[in-house]
Amino acid sequence: MAKEKNISWDYSPAPENTSHVKVKERYELYIDGKFVKPESAKYFDTVSPSTGKKLASIAYGNEKDVDKAVKAARNAYVNIWSKMSGAERGKYIYRIARLMQERARELSVIESMDSGKAIRESRDVDVPLACNHFFYYAGWADKLEYAFPNRKVESLGVAGQIIPWNFPILMAAWKIAPALATGNTIVIKPAETTPLTAMKLAEIIHDSGLPAGVVNVVTGYGDTGAAIVNHNDVDKIAFTGSTGVGKIIQKAIAGTKKKATLELGGKSANIILEDAPLDQAVEGIINGIFFNQGHVCCAGSRLLVQESVADKVIRKLKRRMETLVVGDPLDKNTDVGAINSKEQLDIIKKYVSIGLEEGATMHQISCNIPKNGYFFAPTIFTDVAQSSTIVKEEIFGPVLTVQTFRTVDEAIQKANNSEYGLAAGVWTDKGSRIFNLTTKLNAGVIWANTYNKFDPASPFGGYKESGFGREGGLHGLNAYVKLR
Amino acid sequence: MERLEVLKTYKIYIGGKFPRTESGRYYTPENKKGEQLGNICLASRKDVRNAVVAARKAFGGWAERSAFNRSQILYRIAEMLEGRKAQFIDELIFQGVSHKEANSEVEMSIDRLIYYAGWCDKINQVMGSVNPVSSSHFNFSVTEPTGVVGVVPDGSSSLIGLISLVAPVIASGNTCVVLSSEAMPLCSITFAEALATSDVPGGVVNILTGMRNEMLQPLATHMDVNAMAYAGNKTEEIKMLDESSALNLKRINKYQENWMNRDMQDLYFITDFCEVKTTWHPIENIGGATSNY
Structure with missing residues (x-):
């Protein structure tokens, strides 16, 4: 056991070759x-x-x-x-x-x-x-x-x-x-x-x-x-x-x-019900918020978890977040690349400090963040309310808020209680429950047991603001x- | 001795009830001969807001009705209008429309309601789609109602202009707040009475009488109104409507149609007040067990 501690499980760098790329001055x-x-x-x-x-x-x-x-x-x-x-x-x-x-x-x-x-x-x-x-x-x-x-x-x-x-x-x-x-x-x-x-x-x-x-x-x-x-x-x-x-x-x-x-913009809810396949749901949460550094208008930035499984989901989510590779966008191992600009990085930092000021609990992954360039560690906030600024406003970065609910109706109300209505995610094993939720959610795109999928044949766009x-x-x- | 006629008190229609305006004010429009049409409620900004609240409250229930049920209810409105045909014709004539035109306006209104009644449970069969995405997902799009719609008919007609907008708006499950014609308000209130007896849940259609320049702005700038149906060509009004859309991304639909044209009705008037919702779900792709035998 003692020896294993010295084994590095880090991936070796695998940068994409740029020699074939022509960028003019x-x-x-x-x-x-x-x-x-x-x-x-x-x-x-x-x-x-x-x-x-x-x-x-x-x-x-x-x-x-x-x-x-x-x-x-x-x-x-x-x-x-x-x-x-x-x-x-x-x-x-x-x-x-x-x-x-x-x-x-x-x-x-x-x-x-x-x-x-x-x-x-x-x-x-x-x-x-x-x-x-x-x-x-x-x-x-x-x-x-x-x-x-x-x-x-x-x-x-x-x-x-x-x-x-x-x-x-x-x-x-x-x-x-x-x-x-x-x-x-x-x-x-x-x-x-x-x-x-x-x-x-x-x-x-x-x-x-x-x-x-x-x-x-x-x-x-x-x-x-x-x-x-x-x-x-x-x-x-x-x-x-x-x-x-x-x-x-x-x-x-x-x-x-x-x-x-x-x-x-959007502030889309990703709803996890207690009967959902939780490991798949965790993958969906990760993909929902950390895909493209969270620079996604339909990002699943508001996680709503049924209370009975909330602790378990958050535990699994934190463990899965630890495996995310943050770094060089050109490295094929990288999951989370660079924040698009300094301006956007400042906006994300501003929202994170508002979240802390308003009393939310922050968790960030422990990986090394590159010193040069603009990077931000995948972040989740618990202990937030429907009225928290970071729950209401679009952050457009790798920042997730986590709320809980008891009944399906409460989940629908919380999900719909937003000026936005771009997308939503629903995770449950029960077909009739999926259709109940997808019918009642005010959003232009609903992903059931999946998230952030796109296709030219599939219409995309929002309700409300x-x-x-x-x-x-x-x-x-x-x-x-x-x-x- | 000749019998004394009982005159009708015209009131506004909010949440399925017939209150007087909260402002207590009235106005007295006249027909071309100078005869007074009646003491008509001069609805206020507060009435507009109350009507929006009523419409929002009714929205969930109306949108969740089965399309077939909405279809039957729209048909029922037409039945109620048919029964009150003589009353509508009399009111139109009193407001200055010729006998012949009044007759055809009422008939057109009834037929238009039946036309839209038939659409309710067919909208999604024509406008929905199953989308063949490349990944292993089932993906389909349906139309859904936008929400609360402000309906502003052209003031030059008392009945057909109103029906031509209200029917397509509510067919898909929207609820609405309607501004009656300022000069010819009588039919809109009689229409409200027909609605009240035709199984339309209270709040689905709310009708206000009064001054358009008082009510239009509070309606158009209301943050809980999702869309506007506007008939007319007043440049200033159109600019104000467009600008108000910037407040909460209201969907603004403007029309300059001759509603007495029999063809001025179709599915696209309905979908102007619909959203497209697309749903994805994975398809389990085990491989092997295909049905290629």
Whole structure:
């Protein structure tokens, strides 16, 4: 026994090779089929959150650039894209899907470098799902009349799209693929901390031969996004991000003809009933909150455990948390990568200190956290109430609150008692109980005996202040069409 | 001696009851001939809030009714309207609508209720889906009601504009607070009386009379209203509605339809007030025991 104590059970490092990855020193805007310098002549840095080191210079698009992009998109819409048959549009989208699949490894590595997410996730989740999203929607392009019974389907025109930093290339796919399939042209702005894969996607789109101006990528900060939202010739705004910014956008487009879909925040409940398969449920809790460092709008950030099994679940959860590997996103062993930015790390720290101030009990795992870059140890809070700030507000990090309940009705009430309504998890062995809960939970996505699963065929989106509209599946087409 | 006619006191309709406005105020709209329509309740902001509370309270129960049951209840409303046809026609004529138009407006209203009654238990068969995901999961999407809906019909009609919005809103299980036409409020209150006798649970439909410019904003900015159905084209109102959506992500649906057109009814008016819910569950995939024989 004494000898075994000296055995190290740590994994040897297994970093992903980056030699095959091409990252340029500088990325320009992609407007009207050309890579062009920004009007402002300004560039900003995108850094690797795991090292704090600069990866590339990124063009800072301003109002003039956005105007150029919208004009290019309008021109492409009027003269080419709206006149093209659905079948031909579909073939372009299929082409993009294929080119992405061919370069999937490179995209995954760059995604992990730029966003800090574990390579295991970008390789096995983000990038394949992004490719599949294009492949799925390509097939819809010439079948739209089947999606809307009794109506004729028309495209909207120019779609302005603003995407977040938590799933950079996947969100680009969620936005671009359905918009193209339904015959719209696009001006898209990636998040300022994660522009690289969007620019790689622009290269792929360029390589695909997609007509100039159909997709335009304008990088920049919030003011660049605001220029898209406020541009008079944009017909549609699709935004994924915080509820706060979503509300600003709603206000900005009030009284205009712009259509909007908003995928916003969440504070989703993950409900464990006493008859649940507890070991599987613990895996689901881990996946629910620590997947992508908790930078997930539908993260299962509020754990609700039935009182009779609460101690056992928390014990198992703490033990399982200890096995999480936190570190280099490019290491294939890593479970929890880097926090996306210093700003986000500060927000997480702020919420954790509020949690402590409000009297909650904190537990963090004991692993070594890398010194450089932005990292945060997986954390759970017990002794919280429905009224605790960390229970009510979205933290967007690897921080879980744990509450208990006695009856199913109490679980439903606690779960629904939130401004948000994006997702929920339910763990029980009893089918009728699953359906009782899934029927009564006010959330757009319900995972029963699973969590954080995504698929291009599956609609995603929230109730209440989690936004409106759906992305994915047949229902996702609705966001980009008008019906006659 | 000629019999003295009994006049009706028009009241508002909240939570299945007919209170007077809490404000105690009234207004007296007139028809084109200058005849007074009656002393109509001038509902207040507080009445709007009370109506929203009643609608929220009724929501869970109404949404959980079986779709078939809701279908029967909507049909029952149509039956009640049919029985009061003469009263609605008289009120419409009194409010200045021609005899011929009044007749067709009432008939259209009844037929529209029956149209939407039939949809209740078919919405999900048309708009729901089973989604073939790549992983080993069963995945399906259904439509569900959004919640409490503020209904603001075009003030230019007394009955059909109101029915054309209320019917699709409640068909899926939403509850609503309705602002009656300011100039022609009579049919909305008679409609409330029909609702009260047609098995519609109290609070599912709440109807307020009064000034739109007093009631619209408190309704549109109410944090417990999930969606708005607005018919009309007033730029200022539309801007205010859009802005109010930014408070709590209200779903705002705006219409400029001619409701007397027989085709101005379809499934999409229902789904405008629905959410899509997608449920996942793993499929046990043992392998081996497949049915390929």
